[in-house]
Amino acid sequence: MSDVAALEDRLLAGDRRALARLLTLVEDGAVDVQREVVARLHPRAGRARLIGITGSPGVGKSSVSSALVATLRTRGRQVAVLAVDPSSPLTGGALLGDRIRMQAHHGDEGVFVRSMAARGHLGGLAAAVPAAALVLDAAGFDDVVLETVGVGQSEVDVAAMADTTLVVLAPGLGDGVQAAKAGILEVADVLVVNKADLPGAGRLESELRGMLELGHAVAIMPDVTWMPPILRTVAVRGEGMDVLCDAIGAHGAAHADAGGERRARARARRWIVELAAGRVRDVLTAPGGALDDRLEVLTGEVVARSLDPASAAERLIEGLR
Amino acid sequence: MSDVAALEDRLLAGDRRALARLLTLVEDGAVDVQREVVARLHPRAGRARLIGITGSPGVGKSSVSSALVATLRTRGRQVAVLAVDPSSPLTGGALLGDRIRMQAHHGDEGVFVRSMAARGHLGGLAAAVPAAALVLDAAGFDDVVLETVGVGQSEVDVAAMADTTLVVLAPGLGDGVQAAKAGILEVADVLVVNKADLPGAGRLESELRGMLELGHAVAIMPDVTWMPPILRTVAVRGEGMDVLCDAIGAHGAAHADAGGERRARARARRWIVELAAGRVRDVLTAPGGALDDRLEVLTGEVVARSLDPASAAERLIEGLR
Numbered sequence: 147m148s149d150v151a152a153l154e155d156r157l158l159a160g161d162r163r164a165l166a167r168l169l170t171l172v173e174d175g176a177v178d179v180q181r182e183v184v185a186r187l188h189p190r191a192g193r194a195r196l197i198g199i200t201g202s203p204g205v206g207k208s209s210v211s212s213a214l215v216a217t218l219r220t221r222g223r224q225v226a227v228l229a230v231d232p233s234s235p236l237t238g239g240a241l242l243g244d245r246i247r248m249q250a251h252h253g254d255e256g257v258f259v260r261s262m263a264a265r266g267h268l269g270g271l272a273a274a275v276p277a278a279a280l281v282l283d284a285a286g287f288d289d290v291v292l293e294t295v296g297v298g299q300s301e302v303d304v305a306a307m308a309d310t311t312l313v314v315l316a317p318g319l320g321d322g323v324q325a326a327k328a329g330i331l332e333v334a335d336v337l338v339v340n341k342a343d344l345p346g347a348g349r350l351e352s353e354l355r356g357m358l359e360l361g362h363a364v365a366i367m368p369d370v371t372w373m374p375p376i377l378r379t380v381a382v383r384g385e386g387m388d389v390l391c392d393a394i395g396a397h398g399a400a401h402a403d404a405g406g407e408r409r410a411r412a413r414a415r416r417w418i419v420e421l422a423a424g425r426v427r428d429v430l431t432a433p434g435g436a437l438d439d440r441l442e443v444l445t446g447e448v449v450a451r452s453l454d455p456a457s458a459a460e461r462l463i464e465g466l467r
Numbered sequence: 468m469s470d471v472a473a474l475e476d477r478l479l480a481g482d483r484r485a486l487a488r489l490l491t492l493v494e495d496g497a498v499d500v501q502r503e504v505v506a507r508l509h510p511r512a513g514r515a516r517l518i519g520i521t522g523s524p525g526v527g528k529s530s531v532s533s534a535l536v537a538t539l540r541t542r543g544r545q546v547a548v549l550a551v552d553p554s555s556p557l558t559g560g561a562l563l564g565d566r567i568r569m570q571a572h573h574g575d576e577g578v579f580v581r582s583m584a585a586r587g588h589l590g591g592l593a594a595a596v597p598a599a600a601l602v603l604d605a606a607g608f609d610d611v612v613l614e615t616v617g618v619g620q621s622e623v624d625v626a627a628m629a630d631t632t633l634v635v636l637a638p639g640l641g642d643g644v645q646a647a648k649a650g651i652l653e654v655a656d657v658l659v660v661n662k663a664d665l666p667g668a669g670r671l672e673s674e675l676r677g678m679l680e681l682g683h684a685v686a687i688m689p690d691v692t693w694m695p696p697i698l699r700t701v702a703v704r705g706e707g708m709d710v711l712c713d714a715i716g717a718h719g720a721a722h723a724d725a726g727g728e729r730r731a732r733a734r735a736r737r738w739i740v741e742l743a744a745g746r747v748r749d750v751l752t753a754p755g756g757a758l759d760d761r762l763e764v765l766t767g768e769v770v771a772r773s774l775d776p777a778s779a780a781e782r783l784i785e786g787l788r
Contacts, residue, residue, distance in 0.1 A: 459742035
């Protein structure tokens with residue numbers, strides 16, 4: 147029995163150490179091991195609800211995440227949090243460790259928190275995050291909260307993965323910052339105006355409503371059947387969290403049929419392509435592999451400017467065939 | 468003659484509108500067009516010095532960039548700035564436009580500024596930024612400053628591309644934030660303590676010196692022949708910029724031989740692999756392409772959980788062969 151098979155048995159029996167080990171394997175392990183984990187656990191998963199949380203720095207994403215977890219717990223749900231930090235590319239590992247802010251849930255067996263950092267090459271998280279979510283799903287959590295810690299492309303990736311995506315905003319952060327992030331409205335299923343006790347919350351809500359209505363009118367928003375609600379929260383005091391939980395449920399119910407199926411297909415398709423692209427990249431760059439000598443020669447020609455990089459890439463791919 | 472060939476002629480004749488158009492083509496255009504631009508201009512480039520600037524939000528990266536440009540201009544150098552913003556994935560385009568902060572250089576024909584945003588899929592910038600730098604190099608700029616506007620994986624990418632990478636820090640931003648970013652020390656050729664007139668600059672410098680010495684001692688830093696200098700600047704007043712320019716020159720001189728060659732090879736290799744991976748991804752996902760039907764079928768099987776994503780990816784790749 148492979149190591150992964152043994153870990154799978156322990157995972158399904160509720161062993162938290164096996165869970166942590168499997169997450170480390172999909173984050174750090176050899177690509178082949180990641181693939182084995184995905185292949186084994188995929189049939190065991192598919193039950194969890196994936197809730198994405200994104201937004202600019204300073205809006206209180208982590209407070210919203212923590213308060214949401216507390217409220218989901220009062221409803222009897224087992225909750226895992228995957229905090230994705232794309233801004234720590236080289237140091238690796240989960241810099242924020244077990245997340246001090248999650249100490250509120252310390253000792254609660256129904257909550258599991260894990261941070262994941264990027265791994266220095268583009269595409270690392272694109273493969274590792276879906277695999278980690280799969281592990282948490284197979285472990286039996288009812289909800290998996292995917293939270294972006296930093297800013298960046300991960301926002302889109304998280305939204306592409308989640309069943310329901312919350313975009314968190316807050317008043318008083320400056321129009322410039324928020325306008326620059328306006329693109330994330332396109333991925334919002336629920337808009338959260340956090341820190342709603344601060345001045346400007348009403349104005350922010352009005353602006354968002356205007357942008358949403360415009361977005362629907364010109365059909366830039368992908369889902370014409372769902373108008374994202376705009377909810378006010380003060381997450382550090384737990385205010386507005388019940389309404390937020392209800393809105394997540396309502397979005398899920400509204401998408402139980404065709405919309406949910408479309409999303410699941412888009413997600414599966416994206417994941418297959420990422421895994422395939424990663425596999426090809428492995429083949430292209432494997433040290434000592436069949437293409438390694440070819441890549442070395444091509445690199446030398448590009449440095450000498452006797453060959454351009456685009457043509458070198460074509461010749462490298464020919465070696466695949 | 469193709470459009471790109473005509474633009475190439477105008478670019479080499481110093482036409483700034485052709486320059487802007489070529490940059491748009493590598494950022495927005497079809498992948499084939501991007502490849503044609505790279506193939507045509509690569510033999511024309513190789514003269515420019517690529518200076519990377521990275522650091523956490525709030526340290527004054529853009530002030531350092533602007534002041535550096537001003538000082539390089541006093542030394543008679545033609546300077547292009549490429550401001551890379553990975554945090555604007557969906558809205559696209561250069562949100563910050565022509566960068567208000569660069570108005571100081573307005574009307575100076577020896578300065579060219581361009582912003583690039585991410586394009587919603589991982590890997591978009593990894594291919595577009597080297598191509599844009601190539602266009603600016605071919606256009607005849609002496610220096611191309613690559614500045615990251617946001618935070619994220621682009622830090623590593625910028626460092627991987629640059630001849631000399633500046634990591635900017637500032638006192639008073641909280642140890643947590645800076646410690647979390649400590650990984651970027653590994654990519655620093657020159658450390659810049661900006662806002663050095665603020666309290667804590669001395670302490671920050673001491674901490675950095677300790678980290679650098681430790682890094683050298685345990686050999687996590689890739690370049691054992693170069694100890695990054697730590698320089699103090701007050702960029703908004705232009706203070707320290709001459710010393711900074713000298714340090715960039717010294718680093719370049721120290722790497723004119725073996726170190727520079729190693730870097731050039733690593734850069735070329737990385738770029739070839741990115742272009743090859745992008746090309747494969749195109750083939751895998753081309754609508755109506757040979758693999759499109761296969762991908763649709765595989766996606767359906769994964770959604771139905773009769774097949775796992777890793778196995779689906781393997782089957783998709785088989786279609787390449």
